[in-house]
Amino acid sequence: MNYYKCIVPLLISLLFYGCIKTADEEQKSNENLKMKAKELAINFVIIDTHIDLPYRLEEKWEDVSGKTEEGHFDYPRAIQGGLDAAFMSIYIPAKYEEIGGGKEMADKLIKLVEGIAKDSPDKFSMAYSVADVTANFKKGVISFPMGMENGTGIEGDLKNLEYFYDKGIRYITLCHSKNNRICDSSYDDDPKWNGLSPFGIEVVKEMNRLGIMVDVSHITDSSFYDVIDNSLAPVIASHSSCRFFTPGWQRNMPDDMIKTFAEHNGVIMINFGSSFINGKVREINSKTWDEIDHWLVEHNLSFSDSEAKEYIDKYFAEHPSPKTYVSEVADHIDHVVKLAGIDNVGFGSDFDGVRNVPEGLSDVSMYPAWHILVDSGDAKFRAGLCGVFRHMGTAHILVATQPTINGCGTRCLLCPLRTVYRLSDITWEHTVLHSRLVLADAAGRCSVRGSA
Numbered sequence: 001m002n003y004y005k006c007i008v009p010l011l012i013s014l015l016f017y018g019c020i021k022t023a024d025e026e027q028k029s030n031e032n033l034k035m036k037a038k039e040l041a042i043n044f045v046i047i048d049t050h051i052d053l054p055y056r057l058e059e060k061w062e063d064v065s066g067k068t069e070e071g072h073f074d075y076p077r078a079i080q081g082g083l084d085a086a087f088m089s090i091y092i093p094a095k096y097e098e099i100g101g102g103k104e105m106a107d108k109l110i111k112l113v114e115g116i117a118k119d120s121p122d123k124f125s126m127a128y129s130v131a132d133v134t135a136n137f138k139k140g141v142i143s144f145p146m147g148m149e150n151g152t153g154i155e156g157d158l159k160n161l162e163y164f165y166d167k168g169i170r171y172i173t174l175c176h177s178k179n180n181r182i183c184d185s186s187y188d189d190d191p192k193w194n195g196l197s198p199f200g201i202e203v204v205k206e207m208n209r210l211g212i213m214v215d216v217s218h219i220t221d222s223s224f225y226d227v228i229d230n231s232l233a234p235v236i237a238s239h240s241s242c243r244f245f246t247p248g249w250q251r252n253m254p255d256d257m258i259k260t261f262a263e264h265n266g267v268i269m270i271n272f273g274s275s276f277i278n279g280k281v282r283e284i285n286s287k288t289w290d291e292i293d294h295w296l297v298e299h300n301l302s303f304s305d306s307e308a309k310e311y312i313d314k315y316f317a318e319h320p321s322p323k324t325y326v327s328e329v330a331d332h333i334d335h336v337v338k339l340a341g342i343d344n345v346g347f348g349s350d351f352d353g354v355r356n357v358p359e360g361l362s363d364v365s366m367y368p369a370w371h372i373l374v375d376s377g378d379a380k381f382r383a384g385l386c387g388v389f390r391h392m393g394t395a396h397i398l399v400a401t402q403p404t405i406n407g408c409g410t411r412c413l414l415c416p417l418r419t420v421y422r423l424s425d426i427t428w429e430h431t432v433l434h435s436r437l438v439l440a441d442a443a444g445r446c447s448v449r450g451s452a
């Protein structure tokens, strides 16, 4: 009896002690990961390929060099988040396809971005190349590369592609919420071209020639496959997520497409918007927008009218969207990694362009918040954490931002890839390794094609 009296409490206390020890270790490991996350965010280039700051400021001006009341982006928060290169979205609403003036709108927004950089040279700087991003990173200045959201800005004239290349545009999202002269939109119920239009094929070729990345976010599936068939350079999705989590929604990319994309060295940048990452939220928001659309038609208003905006804000305040979480964004990243590999996924938050974002990832200060993932107790996230951070510098994206470096001819279609050499300045084992592979690939293909 005495033996049991002693041994049982001893076993219980050992077990209890074991539990405490495990919890302590758990906490310690979480703290370590938090520190690691912060360290990685500071030490490596973080790129976000889609931030809708220009249009936000066009609608309502705020000085983003200091803390702002509204929006997802401002300087103090970007610094806190370790953000180094924020692709400014030069967004042209679909209505400009009909009313004209898309080019003028693009010029206005480009000027707005240049103005922000000019007014705070110690905080922001324009970036037109890999070298610019690298140099700004070393100076501790946030880079503003630019992408144009909606090919409507080129107004059906191929010459305008070079015009915008010269202005600093380094990717173009072929369309937005409606079909345009280039291709069909995933948001438009009535396909016009069943893919790329004949003009759209010429646009892709000219973008390849100039070194402007082709962005397949927003386009239909058939437009996507036409792009893949016609583009000689890798393409990007600047702000799309996985359709696996939002079944039936064409704005996100299905598994087959992600695999095809990866075979062509494409990179999909995950959109953080709640509707993009959670199918149920998607359905609820879709009904909400149907009701809003109905009201707008009834009142003969469009989204950008101030009366409409007031109504929409009030509607959302009365019908709040269900919460989503940072771990759901990680699920999307994880999904692409499984299908295609870590080299084919990045971040395209859509900050300042989406209304609802996940808890724990609510603005540009939150990039190092991935340590939250481990709180879910899911071991796969621990393993993925370093990979995600390493990949935030997405070699392809940096690479493709500078297309005209020589190597195999002045206008070789694959020369964008050669600029990856510049990344060797960054002591980032993975990127350097990956860069070598990309270079080998580019060199191989260039020698076959010669210069063009």
Ligand SMILES: [Zn+2]
Pocket (backbone or CB within 6 Å): 149, 218, 239, 353
């Ligand atoms: Zn968009």
